[in-house]
Each structure stands twice: as C-alpha cells, then as structure tokens.
Amino acid sequence: MKEEIVKLVAVNKIYKTGDTSITALDKTDIGFNSGELTLIMGPSGSGKTTLLSILGFVIYPTSGSVFYKGSAVTQLKENALADLRLKEIGFVFQHFNLIEPLTALENVMQPLILQGLSSSQASEKAKRALDEVGLADRYKNLPKKLSGGQKQRVSIARALVTEPAMILCDEPTASLDAKSAETIMNELKALANSGKAVIIVTHDLRLRKFADRVIFVEEGIVSNTIKNEEDYK
Numbered sequence: 001m002k003e004e005i006v007k008l009v010a011v012n013k014i015y016k017t018g019d020t021s022i023t024a025l026d027k028t029d030i031g032f033n034s035g036e037l038t039l040i041m042g043p044s045g046s047g048k049t050t051l052l053s054i055l056g057f058v059i060y061p062t063s064g065s066v067f068y069k070g071s072a073v074t075q076l077k078e079n080a081l082a083d084l085r086l087k088e089i090g091f092v093f094q095h096f097n098l099i100e101p102l103t104a105l106e107n108v109m110q111p112l113i114l115q116g117l118s119s120s121q122a123s124e125k126a127k128r129a130l131d132e133v134g135l136a137d138r139y140k141n142l143p144k145k146l147s148g149g150q151k152q153r154v155s156i157a158r159a160l161v162t163e164p165a166m167i168l169c170d171e172p173t174a175s176l177d178a179k180s181a182e183t184i185m186n187e188l189k190a191l192a193n194s195g196k197a198v199i200i201v202t203h204d205l206r207l208r209k210f211a212d213r214v215i216f217v218e219e220g221i222v223s224n225t226i227k228n229e230e231d232y233k
C-alpha cells in the first residue's frame, strides 16, 4: 500500500537579497507517496531546486507547513532536522559529490559512520549497497578510477545504504551519456518499486518514460498539468 511520505501545505519560499525579494515557491500544496518515481520539470529558475531543498529539509519555507509521514517538521530545530535528513533521506547530485581521497566503499560507509555504526557494521552494509548497484568488484576503487556512470552508482549506493524512505535527486543524469543515464534510471526505478519515494529534478526529457508522475514548476507555481514538449526545456 502506498503511504504519503512528505507533504507541503501552503508553502511559500521568498528569497530576500537587499531590497529585492524573489518568490521561488508560491502557495504550494503537494504530496509525494512511497513507491512512486516523480519527475520535477520546468524552465530554469522556476523553483525546482527550491522545492527539492524544502522536501529534503535542507531549507525552511518562509511560510506554510511541511509534514513528514503525517508529522509537522516545520517547527523542528536544525539539529532534529539534520537527524531526520540523515536517517530518512538519500541525496543524489549531478556531480556525484563523492569524497575523492576515499574509496567507493569508504564513501558509502560515511552516512552510517555519521549515524554511529561501528566501522565493521558500516563496511558490511556498504558492501551490500554496492553489490545492489552492480559494483561488487569496485569496493577499493577511488572515484577518479571510476566512470561517470559508476560514480553515480556509488552515490546511489550511498543514498540507499541508510534505508531511507525518500531519495531526492538533482539532475542525476545530466553529466552522463545515454547508456549510463538509462542504467541509473533503472536503479532509481527499482528503488521506487521497492517502496521508496524517488523524486528527481531534471531537464532531461528522456527520463519521462520512467516516471509514475511528472510535476511541472513554472514561476514558483507547482502543477500536475501535462505540458507540451517545448515547455519542459
């Protein structure tokens, strides 16, 4: 059964710089379920990253409420939010954000070490996560010895190793060739099928075939409206 993982109610985000204010998100009401892969699309500067950052408890809305599994998180203090982020959310970025001097295995162990697991417990779990993304033979490789697609698989392993309910991705395929992008999307789709809420910001039209749902953001307004091909760019 699907469960609503995260919900925004009447969320506004206004950035103030000097005398100017920009409404990046305007009166947004939207929810995301377990077991679904959602794409967030829309023109540059429309508010997609802002939406993803609020969903990931990385920034607070200016007004409105954010609920995680039915409980309001908007009132939580920064360290409680950081805790929730670490336990419940996996992040995947365009440029992988791997730690260069650490091996693939050590990179994937990091969130578990931060959660207080011993190094042997973390290593055990991290190996399983790397096996799951098809990198069982790459534990000891440094990121510089991996292809772009492999690096992104390491970052997916790092995102899933804590068994989060939600995986948030910002342009996960933008640095990859078509074949690697397809592999990464199959991984992310498998994670959605296993019950996670997978939410992906992208400009990449090729990804639509993997989506259970496409959300469109335009000038801070979020909608489920189906758009014409050219509106996605």
Ligand SMILES: Nc1ncnc2c1ncn2[C@@H]1O[C@H](COP(=O)(O)OP(=O)(O)OP(=O)(O)O)[C@@H](O)[C@H]1O
Residues within 6 Å of the ligand: 015, 016, 017, 022, 023, 024, 042, 043, 044, 045, 046, 047, 048, 049, 050, 051
């Ligand atoms: N920290 C910030 N301070 C001030 N303005 C910001 C900040 N972050 C974003 N903005 C502004 O808010 C609006 C929405 O930005 P956002 O990054 O969410 O858009 P986006 O749809 O993700 O864009 P892109 O596709 O180019 O990444 C833009 O006008 C942007 O300039």
